[in-house]
Amino acid sequence: MPERYILMIRLTLSEIAERLSGTLYSAGTDATADTVVDGPVETDSREIVPGGIFVAKRGDDTDGHLFVGAALERGATLAIVEHTVENAVAQIVVDNAVAALGELARYVVERVRSTGNLTVIGITGSNGKTTTKNMLERILSAEGETVAPIRSFNNAVGAPTTMLRATESTRYLIVEMGASGIGDIARLVAMAKPDIGVVLKVGLAHAGGFGGIEATLRAKTEMVTDLAADAVAVLNADDSRVASMAQRTNARVVRFGEDPAADIRATGISGSRTGTSFTAHVPGEGAVAIRLRVLGEHHVSNALAAIAVAHTLGVPLARAAAALETLSRAERWRMEVLGGRDDVTIINDAYNASPDSMSAAIKTLAQISEPGKRTIAVLGAMSELGEYSGEEHDRIGLQLVRLNISRLVVVGPEARRMHISAINEGSWDGESVYFGDMDAAFDYLAAEITPGDTVLVKSSNSAQLRFLGDRLGELFSW
Known part of the structure; x- marks a missing residue:
């Protein structure tokens, strides 16, 4: 099975149906209420692997219910649908497939968190989410089993799909949280309940959908307003809008940036065609020179955010720096x-x-x-x-x-x-x-x-x- 297909935790069909307030239909199949499923969850029938779970969501151009048969041919053992489809696969009928996907993700994170081993990190910002996610994944994967988004999976479908890949052995779950409007990040935060919430930047990305920069600020602030008192808000000290979020959260605040008042700070930034160099300063650990192979001085801010999270989790600066230096690119098609x-x-x-x-x-x-x-x-x-x-x-x-x-x-x-x-x-x-x-x-x-x-x-x-x-x-x- 390809590496990206990390299995979901083991759940019975009845457990899933009950949590989703859905109705189980298994006539014509070997499935029963006690049948256990643990396959990866997909909304694209082409990505289904044997044992997989297919969520038949409706889209702007097509309807996932038309592809339940294709999912079955690829080995799906369960389809989450909004109406029954005449295919020999167990089906759970729900009111809204996308909402059900989110609720299933919330349930899986709750179950995994109950083991006491899981730390959830949420990342948002107008720019830099995917690069920061990749940097943090590179650092944390050397510390323990880490689940992070594939590509830029950060919306109402992609984020829960990432959460569903967490298992009892997962140590760190990194979730990108994007938004196209007010309330989107709040819903993802409610699903994942991050232990650490990171806000990178408030800019004009998607400003047309939000209705302006101030609306964008309100949307991004949703990352920190509902964090628990024992959580940590990691904020960009160089962005005044992000820095202002310190007044809107009950969580402990850790600031990163070039600002001299930042907790995690960078100095001596320089760039060339072969990479970007800077010195990272971390309280109690002094300073370490870092040479990123990623182009662009703006990526230093992303690296500082990743270092701030790692520091919060007890990862020594030297180990975090060494991991960052192995990253050869931010992401496919990104610098x-x-x-x-x-x-x-x-x-x-x-x-x-x-x-x-x-x-x-x-x-x-x-x-x-x-x-x-x-x-x-x-x-x-x-x-x-x-x-x-x-x-x-x-x-x-x-x-x-x-x-x-x-x-x-x-x-x-x-x-x-x-x-x-x-x-x-x-x-x-x-x-x-x-x-x-x-x-x-x-x-x-x-x-x-x-x-x-x-x-x-x-x-x-x-x-x-x-x-x-x-x-x-x-x-x-x-």
């Missing part, structure tokens, strides 16, 4: 370094893009370029910004000019405003070009990129420039 031939560096950072992360990536591009070498920014749209979209794309266009990025390549009509803003800044003459699609941009870049160039590819996931980044990386690979 991922490709290429290498002809001294060409391709930085593929096109899985997500908010104004903050776009700005940080561009600053990194400017900082790591060697004297006399060119920098090229290949940018697509930042999505889900609502009324802020125009002005934020304008701001990025101006920043590119002011940081003296050698060449701007804008891809896709939703991002064209960056191109226009860069031209209107008046500093450039032909250094900004626009293409309506990725193929045209690739053809241009394949001819334009010269030895020694450093190329950043950055966009929101919906713009799909990550695939353009992969093509450029392959073109300039050894």
Whole structure:
């Protein structure tokens, strides 16, 4: 069985049905109320493995109930459905499949926590959740069995799916908690009841859905408002909005950042095309120099958050630092370094893009370029910004000019405003070009990129420039 399929704890069908207030139907199968299931829980029938549990959720474009048969063919032993489906598999009928998934996750975490061995860490923030999760997983997996999200599983489906992978032997459960509106994080916190809640940043990511930065702040604050008095809130001291959350929690507060008042602090930050260096300071342990192989000074904040959690859990700074230095990339398509031939560096950072992360990536591009070498920014749209979209794309266009990025390549009509803003800044003459699609941009870049160039590819996931980044990386690979 592939490594990602960590089994759920053993539960009987009757236990599951009772907890979900559902009705068990097992006619035509060998299953009974006492049948035990412990397979991985999936909402995608293509991911089902023998013994798996399929949750037939309804989506915008399709209905999971249409795929119960496919799940059965792949070996599912239970389907959680909103109405019975004529397939020879045990089914538990519930009112809402997504809500049932969350309730099952809550039950599993409760059961595992009752063993006294489990620590739950929740992570939220407008940027950096996945990178911080990966850093913390790298540290904690050397200390004990650790369950963490696959990719960016952080919503009402992905977060509970992660929680359901916890078993009696799990020592640390890391849960990313994303949100598209007020109340989303509160629901995930209620499911997982974190012992440690981490807030990284409050920015404009998804601001269009939230309705503005202040609404985003309220949503992210949900991470700490319901923490227990014996829990710990790990807060970014360099973000004033996050720092203000210390007044909204009953938990003990640990602050991280470059701020001299931070508990977990970084000094001496510097970056290059091969990584990022800094010195971490931890109370009672002194200072340790760390060299991340992950590009971008903005990732130092994520590393400090991971160190703060590790310190809270009693992991020595030296061990945490050594673990961080083994991490070769933040995540697939996140500041991922490709290429290498002809001294060409391709930085593929096109899985997500908010104004903050776009700005940080561009600053990194400017900082790591060697004297006399060119920098090229290949940018697509930042999505889900609502009324802020125009002005934020304008701001990025101006920043590119002011940081003296050698060449701007804008891809896709939703991002064209960056191109226009860069031209209107008046500093450039032909250094900004626009293409309506990725193929045209690739053809241009394949001819334009010269030895020694450093190329950043950055966009929101919906713009799909990550695939353009992969093509450029392959073109300039050894």
